[in-house]
Amino acid sequence: MxxxxxxxxxxxxxxxxIHIGHLVEYIQTDIWIRFHRMCGNRCFYFCADDTHGTxxxxxxxxxxxxxxxxxxxxxxEHSADFAGFHVDFDxxxxxxxxxxxxxxxxxxxxxxxxxxxxxxxxxQTYCEVDQMPLPDRYVRGTCPRxxxxxxxxxxxxxxxxxxxxxxxxxxxxxxxxxxxVFQTSEHYFFKLADYEKQLKDLFAAGYTQKSVANKLDxxxxxxxxxxxISRDGxxxxxxxxxxxxxxxxxxxxxxxxxxxxxxxxxxxNGLNFDELWNSPANELYHFIGKDIMYFHALFWPAMLMxxxxxxxxxxxxxxxxxxxxxxxxxxxxxxxxxSTYARHLDPEYLRYYYASKLTDAVEDIDLSxxxxxxxxxxxxxxxxxxxxxxxxxxxxxxxxxRLGTLDEDGRQLLARLTAVKEQIVEGYEGxxxxxxxxxxxxxxxxxxxxxxxxQPWTTAKTDPQKALTTLTAVLNAVRVLxxxxxxxxxxxxxxxxxxxSIDPLQFADVDKILENHQIGAFERLFERxxxxxxxxxxxxxxxxxxxxxxxxxxxxxxxxxPIKPECTxxxxxxxxxxxxxxxxxxxxxxxxxxxxxxxxVGVAQxxxxxxxxxxxxPESLVGRHxxxxxxxxxxxxxxxxxxxxxxxxxxxxxxxxxxxxxxxAKPGQKIS
RNA sequence: GGCGGUGUAGCUCAGUUGGUUAGAGCAUGGGAUUCAUAAGCCCAGGGUCGGUGGUUCGAAUCCACCCGCCGCUACCA
Numbered sequence: 001m002x003x004x005x006x007x008x009x010x011x012x013x014x015x016x017x018i019h020i021g022h023l024v025e026y027i028q029t030d031i032w033i034r035f036h037r038m039c040g041n042r043c044f045y046f047c048a049d050d051t052h053g054t055x056x057x058x059x060x061x062x063x064x065x066x067x068x069x070x071x072x073x074x075x076x077e078h079s080a081d082f083a084g085f086h087v088d089f090d091x092x093x094x095x096x097x098x099x100x101x102x103x104x105x106x107x108x109x110x111x112x113x114x115x116x117x118x119x120x121x122x123x124q125t126y127c128e129v130d131q132m133p134l135p136d137r138y139v140r141g142t143c144p145r146x147x148x149x150x151x152x153x154x155x156x157x158x159x160x161x162x163x164x165x166x167x168x169x170x171x172x173x174x175x176x177x178x179x180x181v182f183q184t185s186e187h188y189f190f191k192l193a194d195y196e197k198q199l200k201d202l203f204a205a206g207y208t209q210k211s212v213a214n215k216l217d218x219x220x221x222x223x224x225x226x227x228x229i230s231r232d233g234x235x236x237x238x239x240x241x242x243x244x245x246x247x248x249x250x251x252x253x254x255x256x257x258x259x260x261x262x263x264x265x266x267x268x269n270g271l272n273f274d275e276l277w278n279s280p281a282n283e284l285y286h287f288i289g290k291d292i293m294y295f296h297a298l299f300w301p302a303m304l305m306x307x308x309x310x311x312x313x314x315x316x317x318x319x320x321x322x323x324x325x326x327x328x329x330x331x332x333x334x335x336x337x338x339s340t341y342a343r344h345l346d347p348e349y350l351r352y353y354y355a356s357k358l359t360d361a362v363e364d365i366d367l368s369x370x371x372x373x374x375x376x377x378x379x380x381x382x383x384x385x386x387x388x389x390x391x392x393x394x395x396x397x398x399x400x401x402r403l404g405t406l407d408e409d410g411r412q413l414l415a416r417l418t419a420v421k422e423q424i425v426e427g428y429e430g431x432x433x434x435x436x437x438x439x440x441x442x443x444x445x446x447x448x449x450x451x452x453x454x455q456p457w458t459t460a461k462t463d464p465q466k467a468l469t470t471l472t473a474v475l476n477a478v479r480v481l482x483x484x485x486x487x488x489x490x491x492x493x494x495x496x497x498x499x500x501s502i503d504p505l506q507f508a509d510v511d512k513i514l515e516n517h518q519i520g521a522f523e524r525l526f527e528r529x530x531x532x533x534x535x536x537x538x539x540x541x542x543x544x545x546x547x548x549x550x551x552x553x554x555x556x557x558x559x560x561x562p563i564k565p566e567c568t569x570x571x572x573x574x575x576x577x578x579x580x581x582x583x584x585x586x587x588x589x590x591x592x593x594x595x596x597x598x599x600x601v602g603v604a605q606x607x608x609x610x611x612x613x614x615x616x617x618p619e620s621l622v623g624r625h626x627x628x629x630x631x632x633x634x635x636x637x638x639x640x641x642x643x644x645x646x647x648x649x650x651x652x653x654x655x656x657x658x659x660x661x662x663x664x665a666k667p668g669q670k671i672s
Numbered sequence: 673g674g675c676g677g678u679g680u681a682g683c684u685c686a687g688u689u690g691g692u693u694a695g696a697g698c699a700u701g702g703g704a705u706u707c708a709u710a711a712g713c714c715c716a717g718g719g720u721c722g723g724u725g726g727u728u729c730g731a732a733u734c735c736a737c738c739c740g741c742c743g744c745u746a747c748c749a
Contacts, residue, residue, distance in 0.1 A: 013749070055749070122747085137748055154748065189747090211677075218675060219746080228747045250749075294746060319677095320743085327742095356697095357685080363677075364742075371684045374698040382711050390708035438686070438696075448712055457707040471707095528709060 003041045004282040007033055008258040010292060011050035011095065014074040015059055018081040018338040020350065021321040021328055024365065026087045027354050028318060028431070029287040034088065035428040035487040038507045044276070046261040048093040048100075049075050052237035053250035054135050058175065060236070067236040071096060081338040085347040086490050093261035095253055100260035101238050104253040109241065110307035116194050118226065122187040125153065125165050125180045127173040133232050134173055134180055141168035142604070148643065149604070149630075170603075188240065189226035190252075195302035196224055202301055208315045211362050212290075216297055227299055255300045258286070259309075277309070284312040290319055290362050316431060319364035333542035344537040348489050349376045349529060352437070355488045360431040369534050376529045379437075383444035384481060384492075385525040390451060391474040392499060392522035394467075398460055403472045403517045410473030413450050414513065417443050417480045421510050424484050433488070440484045447477040475500065476514055483510050495525050577671035579661050580606070580628040580646070585618035597621070597646065599628055602668015606630070609642035615656035627659045627671060 009029040012022055026047075033045045051071040060070035071094065079092055094100075111117050125134040139153030144167045153165040165171065166182055173180050200220065203213045229252045230240055237247040259277060266273035276282060288296050301311040323334035341350065353372050356379075357365040395401055406414065420439055427436035451474055460467040478496065483505045486493035497504060501520045580599035587595060595618055597608045606628065627647040647659045661671070 015749090050749095053749070135748065152748085187747090215676065215744080218744090222746085225747075249747090251747095290743080292749095293744095298746095322742090361677095366684070368684055371698070374684085377709095378698065378711090381709060386708055386711050388708095390712075392708095394707055434685080441697075445712095451707075452705090452713045455705095455707080460707085524709065526709080528711090 003036070004044075004276070004279075005033075005036055005041055006044045006046065006262065006276065006282060006284045008045075008261075008286050009047050010286075010288045010296075011048050011254055011257050012078060013053075013055075014049040014051045014071045014078070014094075015055050016074075018078055019328070020323075020336045020338065020341055020367065023085055023338060023350065024321050024354055024358075025287055025289055025318060026082060027085065027351050028316075028358055028433075030085075030087045031351070031355060031433060031487045032287075032428065032431065034490060035507075038483075038486060038505070039425070040506065040508070044090050044262065044265070045088065046091050046093070046258055046265065047089050048091075048095055048097075048257045048261045049078055050250065050254045050257065051075075051094050051096040052235075052248075052253060054132070054138070054231075054235065057132075057234070057236040058138075068096065077339070081342075084342045085338060085351065088490075091261045091265035093257070093264050095257035095260065097257075097260055097264065099263045099267075100253055100257050103256050103259050103263065104238050104248055105241050107256060107303055107307040107309075108248070108252070111190060111303065114194075114306050116191045116306045117229075118189050118191060119186050120189055120226070121184050122228065123164075123166060123182060124185050124232070125171070126183050127176065127178065127180045129176045129178045130173060132234050133185075136165050138174045139165050139168065139171050139180060140174045141171035144169055147604070185232050187228050188230035188246070190229050190299070190303070192227050192298060192302055193224040195305050196220065198305050199298060199302060202311060203297075206314070207301070207311070208297060209317060209360060209362060212293060212297065212315070212317050215293065219294070219298065224298070251295055251299070252303075255295065255303070280310060284310070285314050285316060286312050287316045287318070290317050293317055316360070317362045318358070319362050322364050322366045324368055325366055331542065333538035333540075336537060336541045340537060340541055344533050344540075345529065346527070348491055348526075349380065351488055352376070352380055355433040356437040358431065358433040359435075369531070369538075373529055373531050373534060376526075379441060379444075380492075380526045381528050383441060383448065384478075384485065387444060387447055387451070387474065387481070388478045388496065388499065388522065388525060391456070391471050391478070392519070394456060394460070395471045395475065395519070396522060398464065399468055399471070401519050401521075403475060403515055403519065404465070404468035405515045406473055406476070406513060407466075407469040409450075409454070410469055410476070413447065413473050414476055414480065416446060417477055418510050421507075425507065428487060436484070437488070440481060443477075443484075444481055447474060447481070450474065450477070472515065475519070479505070479514060480510055483507060492525055495523055499523060576630045577647070578602070578628045578630040579665045579667055579669040579671065580626055580630075581667040582621045582624050582626060585616075585621040587613060587618055595621070599626070599644070599646075600667045601628060601630060602666070606643045608644045608646060610646050610648075612646075612648060612656050612658065616658065621658075624658075625660050625665055625667070627661065 007029060009026050012018060029045065033043050036043045049071060051067075056071065057067055060067040063070055075094055082089065082092065108117070125136075125139050126132070127134050134153075136153035140150050141153070142149050143151045144163055147169075151168070153168055153171070154163070171179055203216055207213075208216070229249045230246045231237070231249050233245040233247060235247040237250060238253055240246045240248060262277055263273040265271070266276055277284070286296055296315055304311050321328065323329075323332075323336075326332070326334070328335045341347070349372070353367065353375055354365065356375060395403070420443065423439060424436050427433065427439065451470070454466075454470040456467040456470040456474075459470065479500060479502070482493050482496040486505055493505060499520050499522055500514065501518060502514065578601045580601045583598040583600050583605060585595050585597050595610050595613045595616065597610055599606045599608055608628070629645040629647065649657050649659065661669075
């Protein structure tokens with residue numbers, strides 16, 4: 001009896017491009033869906049762009065277009081990116097849709113009727129210039145604890161303090177730079193705690209992986225608090241029923257977007273949405289990253305419980321992607337967009353590589369370029385593609401592309417391949433793709449050894465019949481391996497199906513044997529990957545660089561550093577240089593190069609550790625004006641916190657020459 | 673700070689309920705081949721399984737402590 005399975009991946013935020021980190025999840029989910037389809041189950045894969053909220057409103061403003069236009073453009077890009085990586089959604093919709101509006105209002109009203117919605121006054125930050133309420137991350141100012149400048153409105157990246165935005169020293173709107181005002185507003189809240197018991201039962205029943213459940217325990221122990229689900233206008237989102245200037249917070253309507261996508265699909269395809277989504281006979285699964293566990297493990301099921309919808313059977317949580325062991329980084333060129341990747345490399349390489357690393361654990365997976373190139377060349381090309389490549393053309397030359405029958409040896413090879421079918425099925429079902437890939441790899445080794453032992457290139461001359469049975473066995477092995485790999489490598493599978501002249505492979509085909517069958521022309525299945533292509537992709541991903549712009553070669557003069565690559569006025573604008581007066585200067589005990597300077601920059605005083613002790617006597621500096629790199633991220637040094645850098649030239653040691661403005665400049669003045 | 677995760681060959685990772693000389697792929701060295709996308713096959717080198725102590729006849733596997741790295745710390749998206 002086929003299962004009916006509805007699956008979702010998290011909705012990507014419509015504020016930027018899809019990158020290779022996103023793709024971990026969509027590839028993981030897509031493999032799962034394709035596997036189930038191959039087992040004959042009825043599957044539906046729904047997703048959408050997450051389109052609401054302040055960041056999108058601001059991005060649209062910056063682009064000078066309406067938010068609707070902005071998200072339409074992103075939707076087009078996202079859809080193309082996913083298609084390029086063979087992510088096979090049944091519907092890739094948007095949260096800015098009539099279906100989502102209707103469902104959001106329905107769920108809100110039902111929660112309200114259930115008594116789970118309350119109102120509380122909330123202090124909020126408002127920018128009168130931009131005429132909008134500011135989320136904490138759009139307010140910046142000086143940390144009230146350590147004095148670090150330019151910190152977010154809720155926490156300090158330098159000392160780690162968390163605080164309220166109202167406590168920030170010299171707060172300013174990060175968009176226009178003016179000080180915001182503080183005001184009070186009534187917000188709607190969802191009483192999450194009403195559902196604590198039901199949520200606990202859900203997790204006890206195995207809603208998530210165990211490590212996720214442990215994390216949830218922590219949250220339960222800390223106590224569930226009311227969730228703020230409204231935002232004051234202007235806001236890009238859905239208006240709350242009965243309100244003029246209040247909107248649903250983006251995270252309220254985002255998960256409802258899963259349902260809206262399903263509903264839109266049902267309406268277009270003559271299916272009953274309520275039956276598909278809500279029938280207990282149907283299975284529902286969400287795939288998400290560990291960063292949004294709170295929303296999907298607590299808020300979302302509680303919302304569904306409170307509004308009379310069933311909750312998912314299971315929430316599958318995965319970890320993040322690191323590249324070469326480190327966080328993805330724009331400056332290192334490892335923040336790679338899906339579209340950039342696809343311009344340089346075959347998307348199936350990445351699908352295979354991710355599959356070879358994915359397990360059901362909530363662990364980060366690492367994309368190591370060296371490992372990536374190795375796996376593609378030795379596995380995809382050396383094992384799988386090669387198996388077809390060393391048998392197909394020979395069958396064509398010697399036997400007119402017609403398969404014979406199997407002998408005992410060949411049947412044994414096939415038996416070894418089909419024996420692990422259940423193991424592979426369990427691996428896919430349980431998200432242990434890494435195990436699946438390892439198992440398949442071992443089978444391919446077995447098949448390659450089989451070719452080696454039977455030497456069809458020799459028997460072709462002495463015993464053609466034997467050569468034919470060998471090649472028949474090998475190509476049957478290719479067929480079985482392709483079935484196993486098809487969820488991961490759909491395009492590869494398609495090529496093999498064409499080459500073998502067979503119908504699209506299903507899991508049940510594992511037990512069939514292809515004999516006395518005419519096959520098609522062999523076509524190369526994979527190309528080897530050159531490490532230079534990876535390098536080129538990384539270079540193109542480095543921020544601020546355009547692929548074609550070769551930096552002019554700077555002339556080399558002995559003793560003088562070459563001029564660095566060109567940058568723009570915008571790059572320079574990030575650097576805030578100020579005139580500063582040296583208030584005090586003293587040698588740092590225990591350090592022979594450092595001077596501890598206290599600088600007056602007009603609005604504040606800064607501590608700076610400067611490595612100029614060998615060139616300047618401390619007392620000679622007091623009272624002088626210097627140039628300060630004022631917005632350099634503060635750095636905790638062995639001898640204290642340094643909050644900036646003073647500018648100087650010279651090779652170092654005793655030859656250091658501090659820069660100074662001409663007479664008349666005052667502390668705090670901007671240098672540009 | 674608290675909580676969670678993690679640390680196994682140069683690299684990426686497996687190691688089932690604790691059980692004989694700790695495995696794979698890549699990389700490295702050697703060999704025999706040539707059907708094949710400089711692919712495939714055979715052999716070899718390489719690890720005190722983060723550290724210390726403990727439980728046990730026996731621990732990479734269980735316990736304690738320590739060290740390193742990563743993440744989370746909610747009304748931020």
